[in-house]
Amino acid sequence: xxxxxxxxxxxLAAALAALQLVAGALVLRRDEPGLAALVRPAAVVQGLLAxxxxxxxxxxxxxTDLSVRLVxxxxxxxxPMIFKIAGAWSNHEGSMLLWVAVMAMxxxxxxxxxxxxxxxxxxxxxxxxxxxxxxFYAFLLVSSNPFERLSPAPLEGNGLxxxxxxxxxxxxxxTLYFGYVGLSVAFSFAVGALLTRQVTPDFARAMxxxxxxxxxxxxxxxxxxxxxxxxxxxxGGWWFWDPVENASLMPWLxxxxxxxxxxxxxxxxxxxxxTIMLGVVAFSMSMIGTxxxxxxxxxxxxxxxxDPERGSFILALLTLYxxxxxxxxxLRAGTVAEGxxxxxxxxxxxxxxxxxxxSAILAIVLVGTLYPLLTEAFGIKVSVGPPYFNPVSALFFMxxxxxxxxxxxxxxxxxxxxxxxxxxxxVGVIALLVLAGxxxxxxxxxxxxxxxxxxxxxxxxxxxxxxxxSLRRLPLAVWGMVVAHFGIAVAxxxxxxxxxxxxxxxxxxxxxxxxxxxxxxxxxxxxxPVAGPNWTAxxxxxxxxxxxxxxxxxxxxxxxxxxxxxxxxxxxxxxRWNGQLYAVIGEEIDGGRWQIRLWWKPFVTWIWYGxxxxxxxxxxALLGRVMGDLKRRSLQARIxxxxxxxxxxxQAA
Amino acid sequence: xxQIRWTLWVPLALFGAFFVLVASQLMNPASTTVxxxxxxxxxxxxALKPASADRPGLATSDMQDGQPHLLNVFASWCVPCxxxxxxxxxxxxxxxxxxxxxxxxxxxxxxxxxxxxxxxxSRIGADDLSxxxxxxxxxxxxxxxxxxxxxxxxYQHIGDIRDQDVPMLLEKLKEAAL
Numbered sequence: 001x002x003x004x005x006x007x008x009x010x011x012l013a014a015a016l017a018a019l020q021l022v023a024g025a026l027v028l029r030r031d032e033p034g035l036a037a038l039v040r041p042a043a044v045v046q047g048l049l050a051x052x053x054x055x056x057x058x059x060x061x062x063x064t065d066l067s068v069r070l071v072x073x074x075x076x077x078x079x080p081m082i083f084k085i086a087g088a089w090s091n092h093e094g095s096m097l098l099w100v101a102v103m104a105m106x107x108x109x110x111x112x113x114x115x116x117x118x119x120x121x122x123x124x125x126x127x128x129x130x131x132x133x134x135x136f137y138a139f140l141l142v143s144s145n146p147f148e149r150l151s152p153a154p155l156e157g158n159g160l161x162x163x164x165x166x167x168x169x170x171x172x173x174x175t176l177y178f179g180y181v182g183l184s185v186a187f188s189f190a191v192g193a194l195l196t197r198q199v200t201p202d203f204a205r206a207m208x209x210x211x212x213x214x215x216x217x218x219x220x221x222x223x224x225x226x227x228x229x230x231x232x233x234x235x236g237g238w239w240f241w242d243p244v245e246n247a248s249l250m251p252w253l254x255x256x257x258x259x260x261x262x263x264x265x266x267x268x269x270x271x272x273x274x275t276i277m278l279g280v281v282a283f284s285m286s287m288i289g290t291x292x293x294x295x296x297x298x299x300x301x302x303x304x305x306x307d308p309e310r311g312s313f314i315l316a317l318l319t320l321y322x323x324x325x326x327x328x329x330x331l332r333a334g335t336v337a338e339g340x341x342x343x344x345x346x347x348x349x350x351x352x353x354x355x356x357x358x359s360a361i362l363a364i365v366l367v368g369t370l371y372p373l374l375t376e377a378f379g380i381k382v383s384v385g386p387p388y389f390n391p392v393s394a395l396f397f398m399x400x401x402x403x404x405x406x407x408x409x410x411x412x413x414x415x416x417x418x419x420x421x422x423x424x425x426x427v428g429v430i431a432l433l434v435l436a437g438x439x440x441x442x443x444x445x446x447x448x449x450x451x452x453x454x455x456x457x458x459x460x461x462x463x464x465x466x467x468x469x470s471l472r473r474l475p476l477a478v479w480g481m482v483v484a485h486f487g488i489a490v491a492x493x494x495x496x497x498x499x500x501x502x503x504x505x506x507x508x509x510x511x512x513x514x515x516x517x518x519x520x521x522x523x524x525x526x527x528x529p530v531a532g533p534n535w536t537a538x539x540x541x542x543x544x545x546x547x548x549x550x551x552x553x554x555x556x557x558x559x560x561x562x563x564x565x566x567x568x569x570x571x572x573x574x575x576r577w578n579g580q581l582y583a584v585i586g587e588e589i590d591g592g593r594w595q596i597r598l599w600w601k602p603f604v605t606w607i608w609y610g611x612x613x614x615x616x617x618x619x620x621a622l623l624g625r626v627m628g629d630l631k632r633r634s635l636q637a638r639i640x641x642x643x644x645x646x647x648x649x650x651q652a653a
Numbered sequence: 654x655x656q657i658r659w660t661l662w663v664p665l666a667l668f669g670a671f672f673v674l675v676a677s678q679l680m681n682p683a684s685t686t687v688x689x690x691x692x693x694x695x696x697x698x699x700a701l702k703p704a705s706a707d708r709p710g711l712a713t714s715d716m717q718d719g720q721p722h723l724l725n726v727f728a729s730w731c732v733p734c735x736x737x738x739x740x741x742x743x744x745x746x747x748x749x750x751x752x753x754x755x756x757x758x759x760x761x762x763x764x765x766x767x768x769x770x771x772x773x774x775s776r777i778g779a780d781d782l783s784x785x786x787x788x789x790x791x792x793x794x795x796x797x798x799x800x801x802x803x804x805x806x807x808y809q810h811i812g813d814i815r816d817q818d819v820p821m822l823l824e825k826l827k828e829a830a831l
Contacts, residue, residue, distance in 0.1 A: 277664065284668070297678045311679055319672055326665040333661050370671070373678050 006056025024127025047108025086170035125192030175221035182214020190279030223611030247289030350407030357400035405461030451496030476624025484617025491610025518600030689790025701778025711778030
């Protein structure tokens with residue numbers, strides 16, 4: 001029953017999306033109050049129905065109803081509850097349903113609360129949102145029905161990819177989906193604004209919380225995904241420029257640019273067409289990313305979700321969305337006036353540098369990701385990796401980060417470097433001091449060296465906007481900016497320190513043997529078999545002592561799952577404030593000796609602390625914007641009330 | 654404003670290029686097998702000691718006798734190798750000259766394997782360090798190479814030989830003999 005209920009809710013939601021699209025589009029052509037009144041309620045009900053449908057799927061997974069094909073294929077009665085629940089979206093159909101449900105709920109929320117935009121623009125936005133949703137509904141209902149029954153029902157399910165039985169993996173795809181959905185909302189706003197030619201600061205203000213929300217989720221999703229790859233894959237690296245990582249990075253780059261250009265549009269009514277373009281591009285990147293991951297035309301560690309037929313469907317959808325949005329852009333953007341002017345040395349100028357650099361990096365990542373496809377069309381197989389991505393993207397990252405260190409100090413519209421001379425000199429001197437200090441003491445690569453210097457400079461530069469302001473009365477949005485920029489410094493420091501100072505050791509050790517890596521002495525005490533709910537493992541018991549201190553025990557495992565059969569290595573980590581000891585156990589060789597791989601990674605955890613700080617900064621900014629909005633609204637309501645009473649009194653008099 | 658209007662179409666054009674690229678890739682999915690770069694090239698020089706007591710070892714010169722050979726890369730510890738044994742025997746009965754390269758194996762295991770699954774090989778070399786395997790560009794077991802009478806690698810078959818592959822391999826041998 002639950003499955004049928006979920007399917008029925010999904011069909012009804014699709015029907016309402018169709019209504020929302022048709023009514024919204026007709027209102028654009030001629031004013032019909034009757035139709036216009038339909039759009040908002042349709043969006044709200046559609047959101048509720050899609051949420052109910054996803055709720056039904058969750059329930060099926062919680063109960064492990066094996067008569068539903070999706071559950072039978074992706075779950076197992078022996079699995080811990082949290083992974084049963086995660087099973088609902090750790091597969092193609094479920095993740096698409098989650099996507100469309102969140103998108104529909106976002107549409108419903110806009111319909112409920114958004115009062116700032118001209119009504120026609122809002123209806124056009126909702127129609128665009130329905131247009132995007134309809135494609136996903138069609139996809140689900142036509143070719144990937146998550147509620148399909150299986151008869152006869154199997155006695156046991158097929159499990160979940162053991163690599164994904166992991167808390168970070170359980171929540172990392174959902175955060176990315178929330179991010180993608182947020183960008184789809186930004187896309188709808190951009191299309192709505194283009195359709196009604198209302199590219200105004202109000203449009204930017206209405207769109208901004210959604211971009212911010214999406215950006216927070218993307219930031220956290222990438223951070224979690226990077227940490228997952230770091231400890232689960234057992235390679236000790238935290239970023240591999242894998243196509244799927246790139247697929248999540250590209251929307252983030254576009255969203256970061258959009259966030260900053262939307263701020264310019266909201267504050268200064270400049271960069272109108274550019275902001276619209278970024279709104280389209282950001283969502284395009286999430287669709288293209290999803291397509292690259294799902295279609296399997298690129299090989300990657302995430303190959304668990306691959307299906308060429310689905311790939312064609314997603315390609316058709318994204319062509320429809322992006323193609324029509326870009327056509328609309330080409331036809332309309334010329335009629336959107338350029339907006340306010342500003343001088344190069346100004347807040348806007350610095351933000352333009354940010355936007356140009358981010359767009360360039362986006363292009364670099366996109367080209368690098370697609371390049372193997374291009375050469376393969378000519379029969380040449382290549383893979384593009386860090387030797388391309390690191391230096392080429394650094395070419396734009398570094399100047400951008402330099403500007404980041406001082407940009408927030410500049411005033412809007414027109415400023416001179418002379419006014420912020422002291423701060424610029426301070427930041428510059430600090431950067432040079434760090435550069436020289438590191439240069440003379442160790443010999444490390446150019447990029448990590450620059451990275452270390454810049455990270456300290458940005459850390460200082462990021463808190464300078466607080467100077468001379470009352471910390472208590474500073475708007476939350478400014479706090480958000482400061483925290484996020486500081487987070488970038490922290491993450492950059494972690495990246496540079498990790499790549500400059502990591503020590504690695506691969507040994508074949510017998511129990512009792514001690515290995516030295518960096519400041520650590522690690523003793524292999526024993527290798528023991530252990531068993532979990534759905535796996536067995538060999539566990540190496542290691543005692544690690546930092547600079548001769550008290551030894552701490554860590555236990556890396558080499559796990560074997562039995563449903564489905566798969567081997568994974570569970571790395572063991574020992575975290576200190578200044579870095580992590582990373583241990584992996586491998587095979588037994590020559591009887592009694594065990595392959596052990598150890599890394600000492602100074603400050604590596606700062607990468608993810610930085611990511612969390614960036615996300616937290618975004619959260620503060622979002623909170624500030626939303627609260628500011630609420631305050632403004634209640635103020636407006638009070639003024640309107642007072643006016644009414646004044647008018648009433650006047651009449652009475 | 655008027656003269657820069659065409660730039661507004663650039664994003665759409667770029668997207669069009671992206672579409673053409675991925676759509677064409679989607680239509681002809683690339684093969685995911687790693688083919689040997691040695692096809693069309695002569696065998697590297699090697700001389701392997703015998704892997705089993707009743708057959709001689711294998712050297713490059715053995716393959717340059719003017720006759721085409723099937724070079725089968727196998728191992729006693731490899732399950733698909735046991736699965737393809739009947740097809741190898743069928744090829745031998747059809748007149749193919751089959752030589753074996755046993756990868757990282759022990760003589761007693763090879764003997765047991767051949768006793769159980771039959772021995773279609775005229776020669777078997779023991780490749781204890783996978784030197785020959787790497788040298789001819791094989792990335793796993795089992796793989797089967799068609800080598801012509803001059804010792805030039807003509808064709809690579811990856812994975813076990815199925816029933817339907819037998820006539821195809823005989824055809825390739827015939828082509829190699831020309």
